[in-house]
Amino acid sequence: MVDKEQKIQVIVRKRPLNSKEISKGDQDILHRTSSDTLVVREQKLKVDLTKFIEEHHFTFDGVYNEDTTNQELYVSAIQPIVQASFQGAKVTCFAYGQTGSGKTFTMMGEGSIPGLYLLASTDLFYYRDQYFRNIKFTVSFYEIYCGKLHDLLNERNQLFAREDAKQIVNIVGLQNKPVETVEALMKIISTGMEFRTTGQTGANDDSSRSHAILEINLKQGKKLVGKMSFIDLAGSERGADVSGADFKTRMDGAEINKSLLALKECIRALDQEKRHTPFRGSKLTQVLKDSFLGNCRTVMIANVSPGLLSCEHTLNTLRYADRVKELKKGDKGPREDKLANALMLPRQNANVVRYNVDDTEETLPPPKPIKNEEESSRLLFKKPNKDDNKFKSKIGSGISGGKNTAQNPYIAPPKTVGKKAPQANMEDLSEKHEQLIGVILAEEEDLINTHRKMIDEMVDMIKHQMQLLGEVDKPGSDVDNYVRELDTVLSIKEDMIKGIREKLRVFNDHLRQEEELTLVFEKNKAVMDVFNLDIHDDDLLQDIDD
Numbered sequence: 001m002v003d004k005e006q007k008i009q010v011i012v013r014k015r016p017l018n019s020k021e022i023s024k025g026d027q028d029i030l031h032r033t034s035s036d037t038l039v040v041r042e043q044k045l046k047v048d049l050t051k052f053i054e055e056h057h058f059t060f061d062g063v064y065n066e067d068t069t070n071q072e073l074y075v076s077a078i079q080p081i082v083q084a085s086f087q088g089a090k091v092t093c094f095a096y097g098q099t100g101s102g103k104t105f106t107m108m109g110e111g112s113i114p115g116l117y118l119l120a121s122t123d124l125f126y127y128r129d130q131y132f133r134n135i136k137f138t139v140s141f142y143e144i145y146c147g148k149l150h151d152l153l154n155e156r157n158q159l160f161a162r163e164d165a166k167q168i169v170n171i172v173g174l175q176n177k178p179v180e181t182v183e184a185l186m187k188i189i190s191t192g193m194e195f196r197t198t199g200q201t202g203a204n205d206d207s208s209r210s211h212a213i214l215e216i217n218l219k220q221g222k223k224l225v226g227k228m229s230f231i232d233l234a235g236s237e238r239g240a241d242v243s244g245a246d247f248k249t250r251m252d253g254a255e256i257n258k259s260l261l262a263l264k265e266c267i268r269a270l271d272q273e274k275r276h277t278p279f280r281g282s283k284l285t286q287v288l289k290d291s292f293l294g295n296c297r298t299v300m301i302a303n304v305s306p307g308l309l310s311c312e313h314t315l316n317t318l319r320y321a322d323r324v325k326e327l328k329k330g331d332k333g334p335r336e337d338k339l340a341n342a343l344m345l346p347r348q349n350a351n352v353v354r355y356n357v358d359d360t361e362e363t364l365p366p367p368k369p370i371k372n373e374e375e376s377s378r379l380l381f382k383k384p385n386k387d388d389n390k391f392k393s394k395i396g397s398g399i400s401g402g403k404n405t406a407q408n409p410y411i412a413p414p415k416t417v418g419k420k421a422p423q424a425n426m427e428d429l430s431e432k433h434e435q436l437i438g439v440i441l442a443e444e445e446d447l448i449n450t451h452r453k454m455i456d457e458m459v460d461m462i463k464h465q466m467q468l469l470g471e472v473d474k475p476g477s478d479v480d481n482y483v484r485e486l487d488t489v490l491s492i493k494e495d496m497i498k499g500i501r502e503k504l505r506v507f508n509d510h511l512r513q514e515e516e517l518t519l520v521f522e523k524n525k526a527v528m529d530v531f532n533l534d535i536h537d538d539d540l541l542q543d544i545d546d
């Protein structure tokens with residue numbers, strides 16, 4: 001059970017494998033080893049393609065299995081701190097995790113299964129009716145989508161956060177509805193949920209790209225005496241999901257990434273009782289500022305999917321949660337965050353055990369091969385690098401059986417060349433040439449499409465920047481927001497230019513290789529013509545080889 005005296009608690013909740021995962025043959029790789037420990041059995045392949053298992057051991061304030069109900073989770077982890085909101089505390093509960101890991105299931109519940117919103121509200125009303133009759137509740141429900149605030153209780157109207165002279169953050173125009181009963185509260189929440197933004201992504205069509213913030217305020221007259229907040233965070237992997245996405249989605253991803261990193265920093269600061277809390281790092285932490293100051297209780301629920309196919313995201317979620325947890329032990333003092341982006345480039349957690357799959361077959365479920373052979377070798381395939389220049393300069397000599405050009409995926413050296421098999425050599429060259437032409441044509445199309453898309457996105461970015469300038473020019477504008485957004489736009493632009501330049505470089509390389517290959521081809525053809533003239537002159541071929 002959660003310790004109600006601790007300011008921050010980090011717990012993990014594992015959901016069951018769903019029918020889709022079961023039908024795909026996915027298997028459970030998460031094992032709860034005690035009430036607060038968990039092992040992830042990651043299946044890996046060595047370079048020689050033998051399988052092995054890497055075990056990652058984690059410890060949290062609580063670990064809840066797939067058979068834990070929302071009710072049990074609530075009683076164990078949230079109920080102990082709900083009462084604190086009547087004693088002036090700001091109680092905040094975050095649901096963090098990959099898309100589809102069970103955040104909304106935990107917060108909102110599903111069908112007849114109540115979630116934390118309903119369970120906590122029922123208790124809040126119960127305590128109020130029993131002991132604090134002079135307290136009234138109001139509720140607000142809003143979301144942060146693409147760095148902008150939208151009121152879920154007012155048709156998603158856009159809202160603006162302003163910091164007043166006392167550095168209190170106010171959300172101007174946010175609906176704060178009085179509620180008299182649990183039923184009325186739940187009706188309001190359901191209406192808000194309908195307005196919640198969901199985006200279409202490749203991974204999961206229902207996946208949410210917004211943070212939803214539900215606040216139940218405890219008021220005595222006009223005075224706020226306590227607060228209970230639930231934050232259903234956007235899918236944690238969305239911050240990294242930028243490949244192939246359009247400008248708007250990438251902006252959104254960058255914002256999610258930034259907000260989750262800023263959240264981690266704020267929780268760390270709260271935990272270490274630092275004087276400075278970096279609220280301004282994102283819109284999310286800015287609007288939650290109040291929840292990180294003074295008398296507060298925070299529970300972070302790290303939701304995880306159990307399947308092998310989600311292993312990477314699950315490890316990222318656990319490492320993120322572990323980072324928050326580890327740093328609150330306090331005994332080590334503040335640690336240098338070596339990987340600035342601990343969300344997307346997670347540090348390797350120290351407690352890792354490796355063993356061969358064969359050693360464990362008796363005790364562990366048999367591992368499913370991660371990749372078939374073809375896929376594995378594709379993954380192991382080394383892409384051409386700058387050393388390919390060596391290859392290019394060797395193309396000419398390759399015809400005489402040059403030693404090493406195998407790093408290049410498109411043109412391998414002819415295997416048997418020279419005196420005995422000029423015909424085979426020509427066929428080989430011709431095949432390589434055809435392959436290269438195919439690659440060049442595909443790259444050309446890709447380059448032109450990328451260029452076209454880049455121009456469209458540049459136009460969007462210019463519009464966005466004009467809008468930013470328009471906003472920042474207004475009196476009382478949000479300069480922090482301007483700086484953040486400009487920074488994001490510029491880094492997206494930089495990435496975009498880097499990406500297209502890299503495509504251009506590879507394309508140019510292949511064009512040059514094709515030219516060189518044509519030359520070799522011509523040269524070899526001359527040899528073939530000699531053969532066709534029936535001049536079997538070994539010395540002539542030797543000369544060409546040399």
Ligand SMILES: Nc1ncnc2c1ncn2[C@@H]1O[C@H](COP(=O)(O)OP(=O)(O)OP(=O)(O)O)[C@@H](O)[C@H]1O
Nearest residue numbers: 015016098099100101102103104105206207208235
């Ligand atoms: N503990 C659980 N027990 C049973 N089913 C669960 C549990 N957790 C999640 N599920 C199921 O998994 C699916 C995905 O869960 P959910 O929608 O809550 O994910 P999410 O993390 O909120 O995703 P998103 O970021 O897309 O909102 C749902 O169909 C839900 O019913």
